[in-house]
Amino acid sequence: MFFVFVAATLAITWWAARRTRTRDHFYAAGGNITALQNGLAIAGDYMSAASFLGISGLVFLSGYDGLIYSIGFLVGWPIILFLIAERLRNLGRYTFADVVSFRLSAVPVRSISACGALATVILYLIAQMVGAGKLIELLFGLPYESAVIIVGVLMILYVSFGGMIATTWVQIIKAVLLLLGASFMAIAVLWNMGFSFETLFERAVDVHPKGEAIMAPGGLLSDPVSAISLGLALMFGTAGLPHILMRFFTVADAREARSSVFYATGFIGYFYILTFIIGFGAIVLVGGDARFLDSAGALIGGNNMAAIHLAQATGGDLFLGFISAVAFATILAVVSGLTLAGASAVSHDLYASVFRHGEADDAEELRVSRLATVGLGVLAIGLGIVFEQQNVAFMVGLAFAIAASANFPVLLLSMYWSRLTTRGAFWGGACGLGVAVGLMILGPTVWVDVLGNAQAVFPYKYPALFAMSAAFLAAWGFSVSDTSTRAAGEREAFDLQYIRSEMGRVGEG
Amino acid sequence: MDIATAHKIRENPKFQVMVARKERMGRRLTCFMLVVYFGFILTIAFAPHWLAVPLSETGVLTIGIPLGIAIILSAFAATGVYVYWANTHFDEITREILKEAGH
Numbered sequence: 001m002f003f004v005f006v007a008a009t010l011a012i013t014w015w016a017a018r019r020t021r022t023r024d025h026f027y028a029a030g031g032n033i034t035a036l037q038n039g040l041a042i043a044g045d046y047m048s049a050a051s052f053l054g055i056s057g058l059v060f061l062s063g064y065d066g067l068i069y070s071i072g073f074l075v076g077w078p079i080i081l082f083l084i085a086e087r088l089r090n091l092g093r094y095t096f097a098d099v100v101s102f103r104l105s106a107v108p109v110r111s112i113s114a115c116g117a118l119a120t121v122i123l124y125l126i127a128q129m130v131g132a133g134k135l136i137e138l139l140f141g142l143p144y145e146s147a148v149i150i151v152g153v154l155m156i157l158y159v160s161f162g163g164m165i166a167t168t169w170v171q172i173i174k175a176v177l178l179l180l181g182a183s184f185m186a187i188a189v190l191w192n193m194g195f196s197f198e199t200l201f202e203r204a205v206d207v208h209p210k211g212e213a214i215m216a217p218g219g220l221l222s223d224p225v226s227a228i229s230l231g232l233a234l235m236f237g238t239a240g241l242p243h244i245l246m247r248f249f250t251v252a253d254a255r256e257a258r259s260s261v262f263y264a265t266g267f268i269g270y271f272y273i274l275t276f277i278i279g280f281g282a283i284v285l286v287g288g289d290a291r292f293l294d295s296a297g298a299l300i301g302g303n304n305m306a307a308i309h310l311a312q313a314t315g316g317d318l319f320l321g322f323i324s325a326v327a328f329a330t331i332l333a334v335v336s337g338l339t340l341a342g343a344s345a346v347s348h349d350l351y352a353s354v355f356r357h358g359e360a361d362d363a364e365e366l367r368v369s370r371l372a373t374v375g376l377g378v379l380a381i382g383l384g385i386v387f388e389q390q391n392v393a394f395m396v397g398l399a400f401a402i403a404a405s406a407n408f409p410v411l412l413l414s415m416y417w418s419r420l421t422t423r424g425a426f427w428g429g430a431c432g433l434g435v436a437v438g439l440m441i442l443g444p445t446v447w448v449d450v451l452g453n454a455q456a457v458f459p460y461k462y463p464a465l466f467a468m469s470a471a472f473l474a475a476w477g478f479s480v481s482d483t484s485t486r487a488a489g490e491r492e493a494f495d496l497q498y499i500r501s502e503m504g505r506v507g508e509g
Numbered sequence: 510m511d512i513a514t515a516h517k518i519r520e521n522p523k524f525q526v527m528v529a530r531k532e533r534m535g536r537r538l539t540c541f542m543l544v545v546y547f548g549f550i551l552t553i554a555f556a557p558h559w560l561a562v563p564l565s566e567t568g569v570l571t572i573g574i575p576l577g578i579a580i581i582l583s584a585f586a587a588t589g590v591y592v593y594w595a596n597t598h599f600d601e602i603t604r605e606i607l608k609e610a611g612h
Contacts, residue, residue: 064560067577068553075546075580078587082535082542086595198568205569215571216561217553227554231547255596262592269581276578499515502528503603 001325002140009158009332012169016162023366026163027094027344033168033250039263041168042247044175045337046073046238046264047271049330050131050396052178053304055272059279060287060299060306063204063214066279070272072231076238077268081261084239086254087415087501095341096245096407097349100414103493105422105486106353112429114349116406117242119433121342122379123399124241125335129384130392132331138301139308139324145385151331152381158336159343160373164250167336174333177326179267182274185307185323188314189281204283214283226460233464237400240407243341254504275307282306285313339376346372394445397462401440405432405467413475415501418494421479421487428475435470439463517610527602534594538587545580 020026033041051073059066092098097113129148136147158166193199201215208214238244248257286292286299292309294300299309311323347369352360360368410429413420440446442457460466479487518524552559560573 064571064573064577067574071546071549071577071580074584075542078542078584078591079539081588081591082539198570201569201574212569215569216573217557220553224551224554227550228547231550235543235546255600258592258595262588265585265588269585272581273578495519496512496515499518499524502524502531503518503607 001321002328005325005329006154009154009166009170009173009329012173013158013162013166016166016169019165020161020163023094023348023362023369025165026366026369027246027340027348028249029164029168031250031252035251035256035259036263037168037172038247038251038256038260039267040175041171041250042244042260042264043267043271044171044178044330044333045243045247046268047175047178047330048128048334049135049327050128052182052271052275052330053135053307053327055275056279056282056307056310057303057305059276060282061303062210062218062220063208063280063283064216065218065220067276068217068220069234070275072234073238074265074269074272076235077261077265079235080239080244081258081265083412084245084415085248085257085261088245088411089248089251089254089257090501090504091415091497092249094246094249094348095344096242096411097345097353100410100425101353102414103490103497104414104420104425105490106358108422108426110349110353112426112433113407113410114345114354116240116402116410116429116433117345117349118342119437120240120242120399120403120407121338121345121376122383123395123402124243125338125342125376125380126383126387127392127395127399128331128335128338129380130387130390132335133384133388135327135331138305139327144388148381148384151335152377152384154332155335155339155380156374156377158332159340159377160370164246164340167333167340168247168250170329170336171333174326174329175267178330179271181311181323181326182271182278184319185310185314186274186277186281189277189285189310192281192285192314200277200280200284204280207288208283225465226462229460229462229465232468233397233400233404233462235404236408236468237404237464240403240411241399242345242403242407243337245411246341246344278307278310281314282310286310289313335380339373339380342376343369343372346376391449394440394450397445398436398440401436401462401464401467402433404464405436405471406430407432409468409471409475413472417479418491418498419479420475421482421484421490423482423484423487424475424477424479427478428471431474432467432471436463436467439466514610518606521606521609523602523609524606527599527606531595531599534591538591542584542587545583549576549580 024030055066055070058069088099091102097110100113101109132151133144133148136142137144158170205212251257251260286306286309292300299305308323312320347365351368352365406429409432410425414425439458440463444456444461447453447456562572564570564572
């Protein structure tokens with residue numbers, strides 16, 4: 001099953017490679033993706049193995065708290081639709097930095113946007129690679145290093161040859177497989193309970209060590225500052241993830257961009273509801289079954305294996321094989337999307353605009369983006385191996401914090417605030433990035449858990465509330481105090497940008 | 510888009526009305542999501558026991574679970590409302606405006 005998937009995706013890559021002749025194909029699949037396809041691909045980008053196994057594992061461990069995370073991950077989507085999606089599509093071509101630099105000066109703005117994009121992508125990639133290595137080690141018995149190298153090499157092949165066309169189709173196939181597999185598992189759980197939610201919850205409460213506590217919020221968010229800060233990072237982080245934003249350039253127009261968010265929200269919401277049922281099903285069917293527990297009574301392979309064990313409990317070895325293959329496919333698809341977003345930041349923003357000042361031609365930029373893909377792939381493999389023994393759970397949180405505090409504020413202000421200038425955008429992005437990284441290092445997750453200090457310098461785990469405020473404040477302060485002639489021109493250009501952001505690319509195809 | 514076309518579009522009252530309506534709808538729905546989500550988050554932070562109230566005397570189901578599912582469904586419904594309005598009414602007006610501006 002596993003080899004069938006790899007063979008099929010390589011065939012798609014070969015097919016896509018023959019269609020990838022220009023950078024328009026490489027970055028944006030030529031704008032030929034339909035809304036439904038893009039909705040599935042977006043959902044695929046978002047439903048990572050980490051969220052499938054992690055959230056079902058969190059539900060298995062503490063019940064209701066898993067639902068709190070799911071809701072946080074979902075509510076960012078309506079915000080993307082209402083504020084960003086169509087304007088992003090109307091103003092940009094390949095990266096979100098296109099939008100920010102629409103009327104602002106390209107070199108500083110693209111440099112800082114590319115830094116934010118790369119920081120997000122690399123942190124996310126490390127977390128995915130380490131998770132992938134451990135999961136494959138456990139599922140297929142491969143050594144950790146080989147697992148990381150296999151994932152890295154396949155990802156380089158998909159992205160460098162097939163570009164956005166291959167990445168999108170790998171993502172669509174994987175999203176369909178994952179939705180089918182999760183649906184089957186949730187139905188199997190409910191069938192076991194006589195299709196009664198009441199029975200499912202009653203039996204879960206009976207066998208779970210925490211008893212009735214799993215039906216209500218536990219200790220996840222106890223103080224309001226952490227609660228709001230995490231809430232902001234989850235809600236607005238989604239709107240600053242470069243591999244997600246990039247997907248809006250693969251559809252034909254603003255109308256399709258909007259519809260794709262509608263489909264994606266539906267698929268992701270449905271998936272999270274399934275994950276919740278799967279987690280509760282695992283409490284009953286896996287947590288009470290000695291086959292899946294070690295001598296100390298803990299789950300074999302850790303709590304994140306709850307969904308994998310449930311596959312065996314409900315569908316036997318054949319279904320276990322299917323779900324394992326789907327988990328592998330999920331990892332590959334997500335790292336491919338991330339690598340493509342990172343490569344486009346390097347080639348389109350840094351190389352073509354900053355380094356070559358827009359003089360690189362299509363073929364040259366395409367060559368650089370392929371090289372950047374290989375470079376990022378090798379980097380991901382290397383970092384994946386280096387971080388094997390490290391706690392990488394904080395990295396996804398940090399990626400969301402950076403996305404919410406460095407990328408999102410600058411993108412939002414560039415679309416809606418006429419007085420934003422290049423100076424404001426640069427310092428806004430830089431402050432958001434710096435404060436998010438700084439507070440994360442000084443906070444409990446890195447300063448205490450990773451570096452082993454006794455007391456955190458900064459008391460909160462989630463920096464987004466402070467970092468986002470710093471970014472908006474810096475962008476505002478550095479913009480209104482900017483009296484240069486360049487700034488005056490940039491403010492005047494807002495009108496034209498505004499009309500285009502509403503009307504689309506009129507008269508240029 | 511050239512400056513003359515942009516000018517024509519900007520002066521068209523239809524454009525101003527359409528953009529104002531679209532932005533108002535986006536703003537209202539954004540506020541709706543913010544209130545729902547941060548209301549939920551703050552309830553968890555300040556009064557988690559509210560979510561632990563059982564729905565019936567005998568059952569274990571608490572109010573928090575249907576409420577959480579309802580938030581997921583409301584997010585989907587909100588995107589549906591926006592997409593329906595934008596893709597039918599607003600897009601039609603956009604086409605009219607572009608036609609009147611000579612495109």
